[in-house]
Structures are given as structure tokens and as C-alpha cells.
Amino acid sequence: GAGVSQSPSNKVTEKGKDVELRCDPISGHTALYWYRQSLGQGLEFLIYFQGNSAPDKSGLPSDRFSAERTGGSVSTLTIQRTQQEDSAVYLCASSYLGTGSGRNEKLFFGSGTQLSVL
């Protein structure tokens, strides 16, 4: 597709369950980011993938959060044993080279997954 695609668009889950969120970046973009936006907050950086390099996981809030990027393309963000404070919009973004390259790259965002933990 032409843009960053995320699925599902909405996810309602019970506390304690695991969830998987998917991101399909723009074709040819080597850099992929996950952010989340909690209610009334800004965009919080979670994790960054650049090409085949090891991801920067410095933004992950706990060890319940993990992410993979297979074949340098699609990424999956997994949250284990979800808690109510995990409720947020999870946004994926991609860029051609990535901000870690020192280039002023603008990010292209998907529409996000609204996660609600009951």
C-alpha cells in the first residue's frame, strides 16, 4: 500500500491477556518506530528498528513489551499480561533512512491501534 498500515484499528482485551499489534511500513523504508499516546499525553517513543541492526528498545516501559521486525518489513508489537495502564493508541511510523542516521527525516505514521484493557 501507499502508506503505513496498522492492524487491528481497535482492540479490546481483558486485563492479563496478551495482545499483538501489527505494522506494515511503507515499502522501501528501512526505519520503523513504535510510539504510544495515552490519554492527554504526547507521543511516547517505545522502540526503533533500523535495517538489520539490533533494535533500540530503550523506550519500552516494561519487560511485558516486546517487538519484532521480520525480514526488515512487517513489525509486531506484543504486550503480555496486559494492564489497564496499557490502554492507549499505539502508533507505528516509518521513514526512509531513520533519524538515527543523523538525517532530518520526517516520519510517516499509520492510523494507530486503539487498545483498551478492561
Add this chain to the structure above:
Amino acid sequence: DQQVKQNSPSLSVQEGRISILNCDYTNSMFDYFLWYKKYPAEGPTFLISISSIKDKNEDGRFTVFLNKSAKHLSLHIVPSQPGDSAVYFCAAMYSGGGADGLTFGKGTHLIIQP
């Protein structure tokens, strides 16, 4: 510690008038600044950016001003149109590297009234 601050959660402006959205930052290493616009149920989209070597960048109805000494930038929209109603995020980065790249503010919800 919030490094990028947007102190106005919301702003209401009459159609046709000028909208001014403000953003302050604390990290003096930041040298590139961007504004993103977000409609409900959509991801943020890039609007306009400015490098620290400039103090102004203009694109149509949108102008971003940067005051490095005050660590302050602002986005001017003139004239404001109903389609400008959205949440505007200010973002900053250090172009010398750093994987987490962009640091975002909390956003300002702009409402354009007819």
C-alpha cells in the same frame, strides 16, 4: 522531565483569523523541529519543519518561527480554515543521531470556529 512542552491543551480561533500555536523546549542539543497535524482516528501527518540555522520557514498558509535563545517555536496559520481543526504536535530532534529521534509535545487541539 518533559523536553518539549506545549502549554496550551486547546485553542479556539475564528475562521479567517490567525492561529498561533506555541512550543517550548529545554534541550539545547535540539536542532531540528517539526510540526505534525493529527485528525481523530488518523495518524499524525507531517506539516512543516525548521532547522536551527533558520528562524523562519514558510509554506503556504503555514509559517514556523524559531527563537533559539528563548528555546521557543511557534506555528502560525493564516488565514485559519475549518479543515485546520485538529491536534497539532510539536516535535524536536538532534540531527547528530540518536535512535529515538523525535521528542514530541503533548499536542494542542486547535478548533476553528465558523
